[in-house]
Amino acid sequence: MFNGGKAFKHLEKMAVEIGSRDSGSAEEREAAEYIASVFRGLGLKTSFQEFDVETGRILKQGLEVLEPYMEEVECMALPLAGGTGPEGVEGELLYLESVVEEYITPEIDGKILLTQGFYRAGLELFTKYRPLGVVSIGRRPNSPLGHGWGTAKLRDKYGPMPVVNVKFEDGLKLLESGAKRVRLTADIEAGKAKSQNVIGELEGSEKPEEVVLVGGHYDTVPGIPGASDNAAGTAVAMELARVFSEKGTKRTLRFVAWGCEESGCLGSRHDASRLKKEDDELKKGDEDAKSELDGIRLVVNADVQGGKIGRNTVASLGPVELKSAVKLMAKEVGVVFSMGGSGGGISGGVYSSDGTSYSAVGVPSLNFIRGGAPYIHSMEDSIRWLSPDALQIHGEFMERFLTRYVAEAVAFPFERTIPDDDRKAIERFYKGRMSKPPGRE
Ligand SMILES: [Zn+2]
CATH class of the missing domain: 3.50.30.30 (Glucose Oxidase; domain 1)
Known part of the structure; x- marks a missing residue:
């Protein structure tokens, strides 16, 4: 079972030992190497997905x-x-x-x-x-x-x-x-650098072609420890990787630690754009062809986690059944999750994080947020305010959700669709940020 104490060890390694993990920095790379070594140790098919970024040092x-x-x-x-x-x-x-x-x-x-x-x-x-x-x-x-x-x-x-x-x-x-x-x-000092997503894949035993992404971003805004945002979310994903590598899964679970979220969700954008472009290319020749993107059914992202004092939120983009499943399970286990996004009423379930990059190219997403963390994006975002017990809340819930609907379900229960309202909210989100959605740059 998910162990908040084990997740907390990963969190300490990244937020205390390595420290700030600025986009494209040596420390970001060091954290990536650490995450990769953990994935490898679990027997996951592990790789780096590199991309170019612009960075700056004060x-x-x-x-x-x-x-x-x-x-x-x-x-x-x-x-x-x-x-x-x-x-x-x-x-x-x-x-x-x-x-x-x-x-x-x-x-x-x-x-x-x-x-x-x-x-x-x-x-x-x-x-x-x-x-x-x-x-x-x-x-x-x-x-x-x-x-x-x-x-x-x-x-x-x-x-x-x-x-x-x-x-x-x-x-x-x-x-x-x-x-x-x-x-x-x-x-x-402005310059170009390389950043990377770290991928650890656990192949499904029965339906390996059906893929669910589970992850969090591991980079920080400049010069801060980034404990809750988001060494903690990455640590939750890493601990879930351990759990499922031990108990197995019918479908493929692709664990991802995204780089450069704080400078514009660059890691997830890179991956989502790549998937979309390959999909477009493939379908030019054959409309019925199945792309890698078609196989990705859901993205589960943890961003801002571990606060001793906090409130649980899930920002969801996708079919109503997906949102209902979260709500029902929350009632079943007795954890309160409010459903929302950073845009509140304006952008519905849109949360400014990596899940949204994939929903913009058609993949439903759930973003797990332990909100009410006033210390994020400052030097105060340290482990002082966080605990293994608080990591346990979302970790355990995500494990249960993934077990029931992904790892063990006979048929995948959620349609791979983004309803019109969510689609409009996503458009508004990118417009507000003055950027183009991934795949349309
Ligand atoms: Zn974050």
Whole structure:
């Protein structure tokens, strides 16, 4: 049976011993090697799926207030948003409640904006009037400084826009002190790197052509331990790999640790795009041909796991029977799972994680989330808040679900379909992120 203690060992190895696993970094690779060694040890058919990524390393960052003088403000640059070079940029600080069309006037030209909730959609507005950089204020007081990547694709499309995060208190201090002139430094060494998905396959004994993916992403936003997000989800998938390699499965279980989720679900996008392109190619010649993609029936993803304090959520894309099965099993075992996604009512079951990459190319997905983790994407995302018992909740549930409906079911119970509502939600999700769905890049 699933053992939260064993999963916790994997989690410690990745989040404590290896530490931050930035996209395309040596540490990300080290974690990949560790995961692969565990898969191999279980006798799984193990491989790396490599892909190219753009990455960035922060050489120097800072926010100096030049007028009136104030001590330096702690900040965190987004490496893929854009760099300033080692000298930084100097300019007048302008507070803008939010980056929306109404506030985009000639006044912002050449200024450094102080704002809150700055997000990728704002970049589109800077084509006519262009600030020198953005200081993005945290959402609430007494919260750790946020870390993030920014997006290479949007940087290339709209031009580099240096962005640094500051804490809520520091944002307020800048505002109250009447900080007028500042120097923003985000010296970034941008470059290309290789990242990888790690795959460990357990072949089905009766229906090997029916494949279910079970996984989690193992990378982090820059410079943080990424314990709950998502060494923990990867650890859950690794422990499930042990369980099923011992008890066997009628269908193929493909365990996957995805790379570069935090810089845009790049690992799962790479795999989903590959599957979709091969499928399109094959069907050009023969409409009835069966592709590898056709064989993939379901993706089960764990992203953000292990919180001692937390709430269980499943974000589901796929037929109503799939969602009902989760709900019924939750009642049966007495675990409460709310059904939702990060988009709430707007994007239905869409969760900004790897499952969605596959649902965009037609594969139903379940994303298991131990939500209510205010520490994610910060230095506070350490094992301190996590426990084996909390890993056990989702791990045990996923084991039961996979046993009943995948490993032991006589016929696969869920249709391989994405209903219209979910399809629309997926379209809205990618539109909101200003990116194309996988397979359509
Ligand atoms: Zn995550």
